[in-house]
Amino acid sequence: MRLPTVILAATLAVSLTYSSPAPALSNPQATLNYDDPVIQRLRTDIKNALSQRDCHGCIAGLFAFKALSTLNRKLALLTLNEICPALLKTEKDVCLGLTETQGPVILDSLEASNLAGGDAKALCYQLTGVCGPLPITSGTMEFPKSRPPDAVAPPASGNQIDVLHLSDWHYDPLYVPGSEAVCKKPTCCRDYKTDGNSKSTTPIRAASSWGDYACDTPMKLAKSLLGHVQEVAQPALAILTGDIPPHDIWLADEATVVPIEKESYDTMASILNTTVYPTVGNHEAGPVNLADDWEKWLPSEAIESVRDYGAYNTSPRKGFRIISLNTNFCYRNNYYLYENWTTLYDPFHQLKWLVNQLQAAEDAKERVWIIGHVGPSQIDCIQNWSALYYQVVQRYSPHVIAEQFFGHTHRDDFALYYNSDQKTVKSAIATAWIGPSVTPFRNLNPGYRIYKVDTGSWNIFDSETYVADLSKAAIWDATGATPDWHFEYSARKAYGAHVPLADHEPLSASWWHNVTEAFEKNDDAFQQYWTYRGKSAKRIPECVKGSACPANIVCDLRAGKSSDMCSSRGFVTN
Numbered sequence: 001m002r003l004p005t006v007i008l009a010a011t012l013a014v015s016l017t018y019s020s021p022a023p024a025l026s027n028p029q030a031t032l033n034y035d036d037p038v039i040q041r042l043r044t045d046i047k048n049a050l051s052q053r054d055c056h057g058c059i060a061g062l063f064a065f066k067a068l069s070t071l072n073r074k075l076a077l078l079t080l081n082e083i084c085p086a087l088l089k090t091e092k093d094v095c096l097g098l099t100e101t102q103g104p105v106i107l108d109s110l111e112a113s114n115l116a117g118g119d120a121k122a123l124c125y126q127l128t129g130v131c132g133p134l135p136i137t138s139g140t141m142e143f144p145k146s147r148p149p150d151a152v153a154p155p156a157s158g159n160q161i162d163v164l165h166l167s168d169w170h171y172d173p174l175y176v177p178g179s180e181a182v183c184k185k186p187t188c189c190r191d192y193k194t195d196g197n198s199k200s201t202t203p204i205r206a207a208s209s210w211g212d213y214a215c216d217t218p219m220k221l222a223k224s225l226l227g228h229v230q231e232v233a234q235p236a237l238a239i240l241t242g243d244i245p246p247h248d249i250w251l252a253d254e255a256t257v258v259p260i261e262k263e264s265y266d267t268m269a270s271i272l273n274t275t276v277y278p279t280v281g282n283h284e285a286g287p288v289n290l291a292d293d294w295e296k297w298l299p300s301e302a303i304e305s306v307r308d309y310g311a312y313n314t315s316p317r318k319g320f321r322i323i324s325l326n327t328n329f330c331y332r333n334n335y336y337l338y339e340n341w342t343t344l345y346d347p348f349h350q351l352k353w354l355v356n357q358l359q360a361a362e363d364a365k366e367r368v369w370i371i372g373h374v375g376p377s378q379i380d381c382i383q384n385w386s387a388l389y390y391q392v393v394q395r396y397s398p399h400v401i402a403e404q405f406f407g408h409t410h411r412d413d414f415a416l417y418y419n420s421d422q423k424t425v426k427s428a429i430a431t432a433w434i435g436p437s438v439t440p441f442r443n444l445n446p447g448y449r450i451y452k453v454d455t456g457s458w459n460i461f462d463s464e465t466y467v468a469d470l471s472k473a474a475i476w477d478a479t480g481a482t483p484d485w486h487f488e489y490s491a492r493k494a495y496g497a498h499v500p501l502a503d504h505e506p507l508s509a510s511w512w513h514n515v516t517e518a519f520e521k522n523d524d525a526f527q528q529y530w531t532y533r534g535k536s537a538k539r540i541p542e543c544v545k546g547s548a549c550p551a552n553i554v555c556d557l558r559a560g561k562s563s564d565m566c567s568s569r570g571f572v573t574n
């Protein structure tokens with residue numbers, strides 16, 4: 001199985017615009033060369049059309065690009081590389097790396113696609129949002145048994161444990177303190193030969209030894225965070241929702257990623273005195289290497305399953321299961337998926353596998369946590385897959401699925417699921433907890449969560465977030481201090497002030513729904529959430545009362561599936 005990597009470059013292929021179809025393309029003559037007028041015409045038109053960014057242009061651009069690729073693949077790659085710096089506003093070496101690693105995948109997918117049959121419009125919508133939304137035609141998930149009429153979640157036992165949630169670690173082994181933090185590459189704070197700035201001996205902003213808002217995690221920061229976890233909690237278990245390597249996607253390959261994964265997992269194992277349940281992120285190496293790294297925590301059946309699918313199902317305690325999904329099968333920047341995407345809407349039958357696991361858990365009256373990296377609620381989870389996943393959550397919640405955990409956005413967040421199109425307190429059935437990132441990339445403080453979990457219901461009674469204020473990093477360096485890790489907030493206390501709940505009640509989906517209603521009525525409550533969502537970083541953009549922003553964000557919180565989201569469908573490159 002090919003495990004995909006993040007593909008920023010693929011945004012290139014769909015951002016191209018092309019004013020009118022070129023003649024002679026319907027009858028391509030094998031491989032035309034560079035000087036051929038047809039090739040010249042295509043290349044010129046693709047470049048000229050770059051300024052237009054509408055649906056028609058995007059679709060025409062895909063046709064032109066596919067035609068160019070069929071005529072001369074090498075020239076298609078060359079063209080990708082040429083237009084990349086202006087399009088992605090990045091440097092030539094980044095573009096070259098992206099074209100070399102991801103370009104062939106993009107062209108394979110384009111060649112296999114049925115552009116006239118609807119793939120063109122679908123791609124333009126899914127990737128850039130310049131075309132209108134697609135009808136969600138994912139059909140109906142099939143379930144082995146119908147939902148038991150008397151299905152209820154078990155009561156809480158009163159016994160609580162601490163669970164650590166780590167996400168988006170993004171360790172950068174090439175991080176250099178003192179280097180330039182303001183650069184024109186996807187991630188900064190490295191000794192680059194060129195960083196996009198005009199020649200200068202002193203950095204515009206020098207990277208601190210603890211990290212920077214435009215950079216990934218130095219090991220020193222990661223170790224300091226884990227040390228703080230050990231001071232404030234004794235987690236009975238930990239979940240890690242993906243993305244160990246840095247954002248140097250134009251350089252990353254198996255050879256660079258494997259040692260980064262190994263060093264990171266070994267560091268976690270040496271500092272954390274608990275079992276970590278990991279999941280595959282969009283930046284990870286192949287499943288074979290991950291399986292080797294995860295052997296210290298997972299039983300052998302789970303390791304076998306990781307090798308085969310990048311997913312596993314394991315039971316840390318009697319009556320409790322963790323199912324770890326490989327959400328690269330829904331990730332929209334995974335260009336392998338588009339090869340067959342209108343027939344392969346459940347790639348490798350992972351959702352079918354998930355249903356079988358959940359059915360077994362229902363039969364055995366077990367409680368399940370689902371963990372994954374890209375949240376199905378998130379804009380970059382392909383809509384068909386997301387809509388099918390939603391049906392699975394509806395079928396097995398709340399009596400089997402206790403909670404779900406994802407990462408990927410780097411923000412401290414959540415999303416809700418409902419058993420009806422009417423999104424009300426009565427129909428709210430499940431919560432996806434989206435964990436804050438370890439990395440400060442971009443403009444966020446580093447952080448982690450501790451959950452208070454009942455070991456009878458496996459529901460969450462509190463979610464506590466800890467952060468450090470990275471804006472003080474230069475002071476820590478100057479004074480020899482260490483990061484100011486501190487308790488940021490308790491969800492129960494912060495939002496319980498607006499939606500009171502009794503001691504015996506968990507932070508249920510209905511409670512969270514009420515919290516979103518409080519956000520609608522009370523801007524102070526919303527602004528409090530907005531600050532926590534960005535981990536109290538001083539660089540969070542504003543979400544101003546009276547603008548479209550707060551309503552769109554509340555809509556997103558209630559969007560367990562990506563097609564229900566309201567905020568803009570811009571590029572997401574986490």
Ligand SMILES: *[C@@H]1O[C@H](CO)[C@@H](O)[C@H](O)[C@H]1NC(C)=O
Pocket residue numbers: 122134136137138139341342343345384
């Ligand atoms: C969604 O899945 C259905 C099959 O259920 C398929 O017919 C349709 O083309 C898919 N849509 C997209 C955009 O892939």
Ligand SMILES: *[C@@H]1O[C@H](CO)[C@@H](O)[C@H](O)[C@H]1NC(C)=O
Pocket residue numbers: 273
């Ligand atoms: C490690 O955890 C065990 C129980 O989970 C505890 O008894 C032991 O004290 C912990 N060790 C340290 C160094 O925290």
Ligand SMILES: *[C@@H]1O[C@H](CO)[C@@H](O)[C@H](O)[C@H]1NC(C)=O
Pocket residue numbers: 336337339340344
């Ligand atoms: C797409 O389908 C072809 C032909 O069935 C198959 O060889 C290929 O592996 C499929 N691609 C993916 C990503 O599953």
Ligand SMILES: *[C@@H]1O[C@H](CO)[C@@H](O)[C@H](O)[C@H]1NC(C)=O
Pocket residue numbers: 425499500501508510511514
């Ligand atoms: C949600 O709010 C409604 C209406 O105020 C209230 O009846 C209900 O008990 C609340 N539920 C939770 C879980 O907060």
